[in-house]
Amino acid sequence: MTKRFFVGLLFLLLISCGKNEKPIVAFYYWKTIFKLSPTEKEVLLDNEVSKLYIRYFDIGLHPQTKEPIPISPIRFQENSNAFDIVPVVFIQNKVMLLPNLDIDDLAQKTIRLVEEINAKNKISCQEIQIDCDWTLKSKDHYLKFIERFKQLSHKKLSSTIRLHQVKYFKKTKIPNVDSGVLMYYNMGTIAPDAENSIYSKKIAERYLESLKKYPLHLDFALPIYSWGVHIRDQKVIGLRSKLNVSELEKDSNFEKTGTIFFKVKKSNYKNGIFYEEDDLLKIEAISAKDLKEMANDLDENLVQAPREIIFYDLDEFNIKNYEKNIFKQVISCF
Template identity: 80%
Template sequence: MKKNILVAFVFLLLVSCSKTKEPIVSFYYWKTIFKLSHTEKEVLKDNNVTKLYIRYFDIGLHPKTEEPIPISPIHFQENMKDFEIVPVIFIKNKVMLQANLDIKDLAQKTIRLVEEINTKNKIVSTEIQIDCDWTLASKGNYLKFIEQFKKLSHKKLSATIRLHQVKYFKKTKIPNVDSGVLMYYNMGSIAPDSLNSIYSQKIAYNYLKSLKKYPLHLDVALPIYSWGIHIRNQKVIALRSKLNVEELKKDKNFKQISSVFFKAGQSNYKNGVFYEENDLLKIEAISSEDLKEMAQDLDENLAQTPNEIIFYDLDEFNIKYHEKNIFKQVVSYF
């Protein structure tokens, strides 16, 4: 009897210990110039952030030759000695769709440019992350690229994973990486309707149950950004980033006609953008309550507790719309 009680006690102790280790807070940094504002530095300090995922460059296709080329490499204007830096390379899916893609050459050139940026800025990185929304048509090239990249880089390799790649992983396959980051946003279509394309719990429910079956360890990326969708004659024209909703409410050229829609009462320019009379701006944003809801749903459905919650993205504009301790609140759900 005493032996059974001891076993039960040890089991409960192990279970409780496994739940005490919360994920760490990390951030993506997605600008072309790395320079932190006072507010951004405060957020990093308040949340004990030691790790940043920094977009180093995109890879797209040359408009004439259709050869893969780096786009807008990062420029550092600050010393990075206080942080562990993970270079993130965003590869456009159309690159991986190229039938004659020289995969080894692309991997070599990508690694070389990462090393050049690191050397120039005295950065030592032990991990690199590849961000690509690969599809069934591009998975062959993508999976081969990951294999080559891992072989040549000799570093820990992580990859971004979308919800559809989790649910249909037997078809889309799993890249040979050390870990994945579940991108828990951009769930719907950018459209002139009233739905939020950044996050929808209803859409997420179609994928959540698949998470327990996914065999790769997943950390989680959550959104803290917002944007405006510029609509004319029921057609989406463009995304408008960093729209201050409070300013928009005070702007006499616009009238708020619903919780998410603003209508241009007359033709005008705002932030260098021309709006015709009757154009609409649909505001899509993520609230603190949305973030808590996401965390709770994920905690109930992930196969393992994530090591990190990575917020997208570190920007003073995004931060000011959330309460100060929101990041700690979110990780406490896991």
Template identity: 75%
Template sequence: MSKRFFSILCLFLLFACSKNDTPTISFYYWKTIFKFSEKEKEVLEENKVKKLYLRYFDIGLHPESKLPIPISPIRFEENPKQYQIVPVVFIQNKVMLQPKLDVKDLAQKTFDFIEQINSKNKITCQEIQIDCDWSLESKNNYLKFIEVFKQLSKKKLSATIRLHQVKYFKKTKIPNVDSGVLMYYNMGTIAPDSLNSIYDHKVAARYLKSLKKYPLYLDFAFPIYSWAVHIRNNKVVGLRSKINSSALEKDSNFEKTSPIFFRVKQSNYKNGVFYEENDLLKIEEIKTKDLKEMAKDLEENLMEKPNEIIFYDLDEFNLNNYEKNTFKQVISCF
């Protein structure tokens, strides 16, 4: 009996550990108006989502004074009270590049504005996230900003991390935050060639081995968005969001010439954009197999499993490209 009891106990502990090791599913919400569609509510419920990362506002530079200003703050049309909310502030790198930047003033104003939004909408938060793709030239201002902001907020502080900041962390340095979120996308250059700038397995492979050496604990953000690179005379003229292959296949103005390229058959307007005859659209999208590949590659190169996978971003257009159990399949790879 004792041996049998011991075996059952071991199996129970093994099951419990494996269950606890599975990351939770979270989402970024990157729209300026907070209101769920029925599809978005359905996905949140199906995946038992408890935490949302809400973009509260961007920080850019005033075109004349060159002083930092908040851009497009979020507006709530419904209350997210059933979710744990993490306010996210995206700071354009050109802000941190300002040589005479008053970092303390910027940190104070940033925190105050977050608190105003929370107070107005009766939101409490335990964590704030700063999103900035800082560079070698801006790192001193950025690192100082993080230090000051952390002292002001007295909350858990996380920061987004890019692949190059992981591989070259001795040069780019590591912000003094409680944890990081590795943005596992936007890996390549937006160009007319066939490279997928959102995710490319070969590009990702160049960085994977660096993960075990990175000292900061990381969760991961995976892409579920798509866009089209608009090409004219072999030059990129713009990025067109919320376009995918299935949408263009149904439009008689476009002709599919390869798995990822569409040619404009006749000049037309689509979603407010003018397309000239013979323009090209290169579709860059993320399939379920890509998400699973990302998860498996990361799992093989981590010292510590992530607590959560955050999908970017919660939007009905994006969600319609995936089957019901896609997100659960992805986290099960860890």
């Protein structure tokens, strides 16, 4: 009787410990050259980060032949051996929409390039991630590509998942991967109005309940980036990276006309982009409050706790917008 009691008590303690285990902090690294700044190294050290998801290359279409080609493969200017590296390959959906796509050839070439980058930089990886916002029209090619890639790579395979793919998974289907990463951002339409296209609690709430029914294990990717929506004559003409409110407040060429809106006072170039007089910039960003709200909302709709929270993306420009312990605050919500 006593023995049975202690076995039962141990079982309950193990369950309890499992529930209290917090997800780890990880980051996406989305530049074409791997070289960490002192600020980036500091945030990795402070948050005990051991895992980086590094964009190795994109796959797009050759402008003339319309054949799949790798775009901007990463170059390592710094040793990455201190981290568990997960190569990420971003595949443009138009590749999967090709009517005569040679799936076997694409899978083989993709794996070969990943292996070449790993060999050149003495990287040994256990996992590869495929990032593609597949649609109903491209899903058959995408799912077949995942199957073939998994057969050939002999690696753990993860896939990025969008909110609409969670809610409508019976139609969009679920890729045959070991786990998914829900990209909890880019939810709205990029428009001249005041809505934030990166994150909207109102839009997110349409999908959150679906998480309880999604059969694939999910970790979560949360945004820490900002951008400017460039508006001319009430039309969006582009997205401008590496822009935030404080950056524009310091620039005399721009006049603040609202909480997130700036007007171009006189024509100028900024970060290589030409801005005409009277153009508008709408700054879309994610606050610390937004991040904690996202984490709490996700936690309330979970069946299975995430193992990782991956922040997009590791960049000094992004990190400086937050207090030092924000990443630990966010994972404490789970």
